[in-house]
Structure formats: C-alpha cells, structure tokens
Amino acid sequence: MLNLKFDNKRENKPGLLISCIPVVVLLCSIVMIILNKGASSVIDYGYILLLGASIISIILGKITTSRRLKHVWLGIKKSSRQILPTIPILAFIGTLSATWMMSGVVPTLICYGIRILNPDLFLFLTCLVCSVVSVVTGSSWTTIATIGVAFMGIGEMFGFPTGWIAGAIISGAYFGDKVSPLSDTTVLAASTTGVDLFSHIRFMMFTTIPSMVISLIVFAVAGFVISNGGENQMMNMEGTLERCFNISPWVLTIPLVTLILISFRLRTDIVLGIGSLVGLIGMFIFQPQIVNRFVIDDTLWEKIQFCLHTLCLNTSIPTGNELLDGLISTGGIEGMLPTIYLVLSAMVFGGVMIGTGMLGTITDAIIYRLHDHKSVVGTTVVSGIFLNSCTGDQYLSLIIGGNIFKNTYRKMNMRPLVLSRSLEDSISVTSVLIPWNSCGVAQSTVLGVATLMYLPYCVFNILSPLMSLTVAWLGWKIKTPVPASSPR
Helix, strand or coil, X not given: CCCCCCCCCCCCCCCHHHHHHHHHHXXXXXXXXXXXXXHHHHHHHHHHHHHHXXXXXXXXXXXXXXXXXXXXXXXXXXXXXXXXXXXXXXXXXXXXXXXXXHCCHHHHHHHHHHHHCCHHHHHHHHHHHHHHHHHHHCCHHHHHHHHHHHHHHHHHHHCCCHHHHHHHHHHHHHHHHHHCCCCHHXXXXXXXXXXXXXXXXXXXXXXXXXXXXXXXXXXXXXHHHHCCCCHHHHXXXXXXXXXXXXXXXXXXXXXXXXXXXXXXXXXXXXXHHXXXXXXXXXXXXXXXXXXXXXXXXXXXXXXXXXXXXXXXXXXXCCCCCHHHHHHHCEXXXXXXXXXXXXXXXXXXXXXXXXXXXXHHHHHHHHHCCCCCHHHHHHHHHHHHHHHHHHHCCHHHHHHHHHHHHHHHHHHCCECHHHHHHHHHHXXXXXXXXXXXXXXXXXXXXXXXXCHHHHHHHCHHHHHHHHHXXXXXXXXXXXXXXXXXXXXX
16 A cells, blocks of 8 residues: 655645646646647656646745655655566567568458458457457456457558547456456555455446446447448458468467467466467467578577567568558567656656655645535546546556545545545556556557647547546446445
C-alpha cells in the first residue's frame, strides 16, 4: 500500500490552484501538439512534455511549500515500484512481435483469417475472440501483442479503418482482462479495497455485461455498414504472403507453446521472453528462405548477428506491396524505445505529483463536498480517470484511488464492492485511452494506431465508466445490506 501522507508538522501542501498548474500545462501542451503535429506525434513529444510538467511541479512545490527534494524522490520511488516492472514487458513485446512475424506466425494467422472469417462479421468476431483469449490469459497486453496484431493485419486487408479494428481488439481484450480471476488489475482492485476476488468479479457483471453486449452490437452493425468486400485485393495479399512465407499449421506450434506457458500462470515477462525465444527458433525451422535473405555466410556468428538484429532493430521484408511491407516490418526493442521513454517520463511525473503533495491536494478537493451515494460514485469515476492521467499507470491509480475513497465509502455505509467496481470501471479500462498512460502508449505502439485515433472506437472502454454512473444513479445495490439479525 502507498502511504500518501507526510508529516504535517514539518511539511505543508501546495494550494489547489498551484497544484493544478502542472496538469493544465501538460494537457494544454498535448492539445497544441495534436493540433500542430497530429495525434500520432504525442508519443514523439510526450516524454518532453511530461518531464517539463515535472520540472514545473518541482519548482512550484519548492517555492510554495517547505517540502524538500527528498520528498520528491520518495514520490518517484513509490511510482517506480509500480511502473518499472512494465519496462521488461514492453521490451519483450517488441521481441515477441518481431520473432512471431519473422517466423511466420502472424502471416499464417492472417492467411487463415482471410480464408475463414466473414468480412461482415469481422469486427464482432475480433472483439469476441479477443475477450475469450484475454479471459484465459488474464492479460490484455498479451492478448493484444499476439492475436491482436494478427487481427490488425486481417482487418486492414478487409479494408476496415484502423481505428475500428483497434477499438474492437482493445474492447474485447480489456473486457476479458477485467473479468478474469488471473488478471493482475482485477486482483489488485479487490485486494486494495479489501473485498473477495470472486465477489468483486460477480459484482462487476452489473456494469460489465451490459457494456460488452452493447459493444458487440455496435461492432456487428459497424461490420455490415463498413465492410466493402475487396475480395480481389485480399486474394492478392494472401498470395503475396504465401510467396514470402511458408504458411503451414505447424507454424502455430509457436503460439501453442505460449498458451501452454500461460496456463501454468507464469509471469507475463517470462511468458513473453520464452515466446520470443521459441519464435526465434521457429524462424530457422519454418522460414529458412527468409533467414537466407539476411544471413549471407552460413556461419554461427552470422546467425547470432541476425537473431540480435531481429530482436533489437528494425527489420523489413520487401514484398512489392506497400501495405504488406508496412504490415510485416518489425521494430524489435528499438521500436518500443519511444514507448519506454514515455512510460518512464510518466513515472517521473506521477512521482513528482505525489512527492510535492499536489496530487493529494487535488484529490482532497475532489472529495471535499461529497454528500450522497451518487456523488461518491461519480467522484470515484472522475477521480479514477484523473489519476490515470496524472500517474500514467493503472496500478498506481488503483492503489491511490482505493486508499483515497475507502474510508468515505465506509462512513457513508456503501458496499466496498461498489468502490472496487467503480475503480475498475474508471481506471482499468480507461488507462488505454490516455496517450501518455503506460497502457495507452503500449497498445498504440503494438497496434500501430495512435491512441486518439482508436479512442472513439473503444466502445467497451467508453461505456464502462458511463455504465458505472448509470447503475449508481439507479441506486442498484449501493448501500451495505443490513444483517437480518440487526434491529431495524
């Protein structure tokens, strides 16, 4: 648990106006970047803006309070405990994407998907399949980095806009992550608020199931409206892939090994690391013709160099088709570096906001005038999205949000399950919608779609906090039930 309180006898907190300045500067700067450079430029300039906002926060905190730099350092340490473990995962996502492309896993899935999937039902099935995979794996990140990448390729060949494809993938992946007992965010939300894990999952169904049903309906309708056939183009691309890669069901033994590892509930970074190694071996077994393009001298040293290049640097396979060339090029760890820089910068900004006391000032102001159950849930949801924006990490936001509101829910005789559900509805699923949050950065990089470009199409992620507010407004199971033996 994070202890967000400092010794008030020695330290003080900055005022609300001062505390809001770094956040306002950050948001305004991002808007200016989007207007002048486009939404996709946020990842290129975001880390500079986050570090700039961090410096402003430190300067204002030093001028207006008696806090020392050691408190800022303590805040960064607290933030780093949650965010630094994601860095190896990001690096392994880069290596997994590269090796699964070069070993033919993704091209094989794309070819089979073109043959099997109905274009009219593509968005619907994409959301549904990603949700099932995410429930089984307990990880939206793993789902998106594996099957999600394949669906992006299939969808582009079907002629769907990238925003719609990414929205269907993310909606399904985050639904499955949210209701899976294997999900780390689901476990964290339950443990932070002190509720039973399976009770938490069952209670979320009141908001999660309606949101998912509506999402599937939207994607089903959108699929029929947007689908434009394009059978000739798909056949041409399928033929190009078959000429460049050995398309075989045996290639799918690589993701099968990964699924087996997941079934043993190994850590995500271990699964992705071993999956990358298996993909690396698969390159030599299933795609020797591609290896021979890059390995001129058939020596061990040349092969090692090729493996390191694939894992770490950009690799492209020319096919003569511009769309395919961009689709099957890989970035490895190098392609994930902008993402890692942005995540680390978000870690610094979140730590500085905690260490200077500015985050505490803002959250105190938010909960100051809560007077009924609807406003408590509404404030929880708004605060969850705000925390995602400030801390840059969903794990840190869940912990802080749970600590902030736990006593308030207790005092107002509200179910702790309402708190855990509200935190999930507002934090776990909206983190991917914020361009500088670790989730938003990671998924936009993996899918190759800017966060603000796929945001309008993440139907489930948008509906979840709204559904939480709706259920609270209806007053459905908000208060703690009175025991039967208690006097009335």
